[in-house]
Amino acid sequence: MEIIIADTYEEMSELAADMIERQLLRKPSSVLGLATGSTPVGTYKVLVRKHKEEGLDFSKVITFNLDEYLDLSPSHSQSYRYFMDHNLFNHINVDPKNIHVPYGHASEVEEFCEWYEEEIKRAGGIDLQILGIGADGHIAFNEPGSSLGSRTRLKTLTQQTIEDNARFFDNPEEVPRFAITMGVGTILEAKQIILLANGAKKADIVAQALEGPITAQVSASALQMHRQVTVILDAEAGSKLKRADYYRWVFQEKKRLVPRLVGKVT
Numbered sequence: 012m013e014i015i016i017a018d019t020y021e022e023m024s025e026l027a028a029d030m031i032e033r034q035l036l037r038k039p040s041s042v043l044g045l046a047t048g049s050t051p052v053g054t055y056k057v058l059v060r061k062h063k064e065e066g067l068d069f070s071k072v073i074t075f076n077l078d079e080y081l082d083l084s085p086s087h088s089q090s091y092r093y094f095m096d097h098n099l100f101n102h103i104n105v106d107p108k109n110i111h112v113p114y115g116h117a118s119e120v121e122e123f124c125e126w127y128e129e130e131i132k133r134a135g136g137i138d139l140q141i142l143g144i145g146a147d148g149h150i151a152f153n154e155p156g157s158s159l160g161s162r163t164r165l166k167t168l169t170q171q172t173i174e175d176n177a178r179f180f181d182n183p184e185e186v187p188r189f190a191i192t193m194g195v196g197t198i199l200e201a202k203q204i205i206l207l208a209n210g211a212k213k214a215d216i217v218a219q220a221l222e223g224p225i226t227a228q229v230s231a232s233a234l235q236m237h238r239q240v241t242v243i244l245d246a247e248a249g250s251k252l253k254r255a256d257y258y259r260w261v262f263q264e265k266k267r268l269v270p271r272l273v274g275k276v277t
């Protein structure tokens with residue numbers, strides 16, 4: 012794993028967007044795995060800026076989102092499809108045909124989940140997957156106890172996640188209890204992964220996921236088994252890491268001596 016502790020949320024977002032940009036320059040038809048939540052909003056803003064000001068081209072990009080609430084229509088203001096349209100897709104030149112967000116209104120959820128997995132395979136697999144982490148250690152909606160081999164499926168959200176999400180809904184009763192989510196196994200098949208986390212509220216779970224044991228109780232800990240993960244944190248989210256000084260030293264040495272190694276597990 013490469014662990015980068017940035018000073019600020021803005022720096023974290025710039026570093027993540029730079030890695031995505033490098034991926035698109037290397038392979039314009041990249042398959043991107045995308046995340047929702049407040050964490051990647053800054054990264055998406057930088058990507059929009061790079062598109063508008065520097066011509067970063069998304070015309071051949073294919074996207075797959077991690078998850079979507081069950082039974083929220085794509086036009087619902089709290090659906091993840093709506094989030095993605097407003098924070099990214101409406102502001103870049105991605106071809107709408109190439110966008111995939113799990114369909115929360117699918118009538119046959121199991122068939123839909125199988126189809127979603129097949130679509131990822133047909134696209135050639137995910138080149139670069141962006142992830143956030145929930146306060147309970149989830150990646151996508153793989154709540155504690157999710158099999159580390161799990162695939163796209165329906166999951167019940169934990170009470171903690173429901174409470175965390177309540178801030179976006181007028182009435183706590185409206186917060187969805189179920190979601191369609193890529194599995195941990197699906198995520199681990201991405202060729203490269205960027206995990207983002209910011210804020211003091213994430214410090215404990217980040218330390219558990221990165222420096223604790225690999226366990227289905229902390230889904231993000233499964234990333235320790237992946238060969239090409241870059242974790243980008245702000246200073247607060249990285250504040251409980253035992254080896255923080257070492258990670259900082261590695262980052263500084265890479266920047267100073269071989270900048271092209273930033274964003275690579277070395």
Ligand code: PGA
Pocket residue numbers: 047048049050051143144145146149150151
């Ligand atoms: P957040 O959510 O980015 O809003 O903190 C992260 C997650 O639940 O995966």
